[in-house]
Amino acid sequence: MLNDILNWRYATKKMDPSKAVSDEKLERILEAITLAPTSSGLQPFEVIVVKNPETRAQLRAAANDQAQVTDGSHLIVFAAWDNYTTERVDAVREQMETDRGMKNEGLTAYYENLKAFYFSRDERTNFDHAARQAYIAFGIALVAAAAEKVDATPMEGFDADRFDEILGLRERGLRSVVIMPIGYRDAGEDWLVNLKKVRRPRDEFVKLVA
Numbered sequence: 001m002l003n004d005i006l007n008w009r010y011a012t013k014k015m016d017p018s019k020a021v022s023d024e025k026l027e028r029i030l031e032a033i034t035l036a037p038t039s040s041g042l043q044p045f046e047v048i049v050v051k052n053p054e055t056r057a058q059l060r061a062a063a064n065d066q067a068q069v070t071d072g073s074h075l076i077v078f079a080a081w082d083n084y085t086t087e088r089v090d091a092v093r094e095q096m097e098t099d100r101g102m103k104n105e106g107l108t109a110y111y112e113n114l115k116a117f118y119f120s121r122d123e124r125t126n127f128d129h130a131a132r133q134a135y136i137a138f139g140i141a142l143v144a145a146a147a148e149k150v151d152a153t154p155m156e157g158f159d160a161d162r163f164d165e166i167l168g169l170r171e172r173g174l175r176s177v178v179i180m181p182i183g184y185r186d187a188g189e190d191w192l193v194n195l196k197k198v199r200r201p202r203d204e205f206v207k208l209v210a
């Protein structure tokens, strides 16, 4: 049951550096990320998988020295588009036309309207919107990892500017928004592993309008 998986996962604090996530498991997690829904299907972000230990050591220094960045076997970085552009939106529509084998006037009109709307907003608003799409995929990534019995730590505790520099993201029109190291818990060394999950009381958190 999904809730058993969600109870199994936790924001792992200590990972075992001797254990690596297999290519097969990584591939299924990436496929789940790819299947995340996004507004108008734009997928306005990239998913950067960093395996290289030297690069991850640099990134760890820019992530408050959080050990999971190097103790895990891979670091997944979600980097959102810095803005919407004609090129980016048109590429999605063209992909849709190719994959579905048809051109559609309604679809063209839809994306023309969407561009007019997005281009009327400032860059920051568009980036924030793109970042929210990345977070949906990030949530699915956390669940997908847990379904594979792979540990993960959701992380916002990093210096996005330094990440962008190390990974060369700005020149590609991207900005890192959230990161997720994956690996395997070191249960003997992790202070959090056996602590109860803490959540707000259900009746404060969920309101029923009957």
Ligand SMILES: Cc1cc2nc3c(=O)[nH]c(=O)nc-3n(C[C@H](O)[C@H](O)[C@H](O)COP(=O)(O)O)c2cc1C
Binding pocket: 009, 010, 011, 012, 013, 066, 153, 154, 155, 156, 157, 158, 178, 197
């Ligand atoms: C967006 C986001 C950012 C987070 N950033 C960090 C982080 O930088 N480092 C860390 O150890 N945990 C981080 N956490 C973990 C949360 O503290 C944790 O998910 C929360 O306390 C609930 O605990 P659980 O995930 O173990 O159920 C983050 C979680 C989320 C969702």
